[in-house]
Amino acid sequence: xxxxxxxxxxxxxxxxxxxxxxxxxxxxxxxxxxxxxxxxxxxxxxxxxxxxxxxxxxxxxxxxxxxxxxxxxxxxxxxxxxxxxxxxxxxxxxxxxxxxxxxxxxxxxxxxxxxxxxxxxxxxxxxxxxxxxxxxxxxxxxxxxxxxxxxxxxxxxxxxxxxxxxxxxxxxxxxxxxxxxxx
Amino acid sequence: xxxxxxxxxxxxxxxxxxxxxxxxxxxxxxxxxxxxxxxxxxxxxxxxxxxxxxxxxxxxxxxxxxxxxxxxxxxxxxxxxxxxxxxxxxxxxxxxxxxxxxxxxxxxxxxxxxxx
Numbered sequence: 530x531x532x533x534x535x536x537x538x539x540x541x542x543x544x545x546x547x548x549x550x551x552x553x554x555x556x557x558x559x560x561x562x563x564x565x566x567x568x569x570x571x572x573x574x575x576x577x578x579x580x581x582x583x584x585x586x587x588x589x590x591x592x593x594x595x596x597x598x599x600x601x602x603x604x605x606x607x608x609x610x611x612x613x614x615x616x617x618x619x620x621x622x623x624x625x626x627x628x629x630x631x632x633x634x635x636x637x638x639x640x641x642x643x644x645x646x647x648x649x650x651x652x653x654x655x656x657x658x659x660x661x662x663x664x665x666x667x668x669x670x671x672x673x674x675x676x677x678x679x680x681x682x683x684x685x686x687x688x689x690x691x692x693x694x695x696x697x698x699x700x701x702x703x704x705x706x707x708x709x710x711x712x
Numbered sequence: 713x714x715x716x717x718x719x720x721x722x723x724x725x726x727x728x729x730x731x732x733x734x735x736x737x738x739x740x741x742x743x744x745x746x747x748x749x750x751x752x753x754x755x756x757x758x759x760x761x762x763x764x765x766x767x768x769x770x771x772x773x774x775x776x777x778x779x780x781x782x783x784x785x786x787x788x789x790x791x792x793x794x795x796x797x798x799x800x801x802x803x804x805x806x807x808x809x810x811x812x813x814x815x816x817x818x819x820x821x822x823x824x825x826x827x828x
Contacts, residue, residue, distance in 0.1 A: 556786065557741070557789050560741075560788060561742045565743055568747075574756065575743065576763070577761040584761065587764045591771065592764075592767030593771040
């Protein structure tokens with residue numbers, strides 16, 4: 530067996546061509562090449578191919594003895610797309626939450642937070658207690674602990690002093706008055 | 713494009729017809745077919761070989777095969793045109809002549825100049 534045919538035979542074996550057929554093809558090729566050589570025709574002229582393995586593979590493939598080699602599909606990597614998808618989902622979720630939060634904040638009534646209003650303590654000294662109370666209320670202040678019975682009492686001192694700016698309508702913003710009963 | 717390459721490409725489309733033509737009347741084994749082609753004027757079949765093409769013709773059922781002893785040599789695989797092979801040959805020859813005529817009509821207006 531010539532080297533060319535021998536390599537063809539090996540290739541057919543590698544490709545899984547049944548031995549019976551591979552032997553038959555090898556024998557035919559061997560006989561043809563010998564006959565050609567006897568007539569002065571080179572192997573290259575007969576097989577038209579310098580690579581015995583390629584020649585053998587083409588022959589076997591054309592005969593349908595081996596499956597045609599299809600270009601292998603490139604397997605696409607899936608995981609980068611999964612990561613991107615997850616990121617997109619997370620981003621959209623975050624965006625949705627932000628939008629809902631903003632919308633909720635827009636639609637909901639404003640919180641009943643009393644404005645941090647400040648008031649200037651008026652001068653109440655020398656006023657009657659009930660009059661002083663009215664002045665204080667008009668200024669946004671509250672006078673606590675003033676019994677009705679002391680309505681005509683005179684204010685002789687006040688805390689804090691007149692002119693002080695205090696936070697109006699706050700628990701600790703009450704003005705304390707010292708009263709003196711009218712004689 | 714190199715002349716040999718163009719020749720190979722042109723032959724590629726009709727070589728199967730040529731192979732069928734040389735076995736339509738009398739069976740032949742591989743090298744014998746090469747010899748018949750050469751005797752009819754086709755000395756080289758260009759790139760490639762007749763063997764893969766014979767394999768395809770066999771697979772497609774266009775040739776029938778049998779083994780028989782050759783003159784003084786080992787048993788050989790003989791090829792002959794099958795019924796479908798004969799039909800394919802007739803259709804192929806008709807198509808070839810049509811194409812050849814059309815191409816000739818186009819190329820006839822070209823005046824080739826060969827300088828030595």
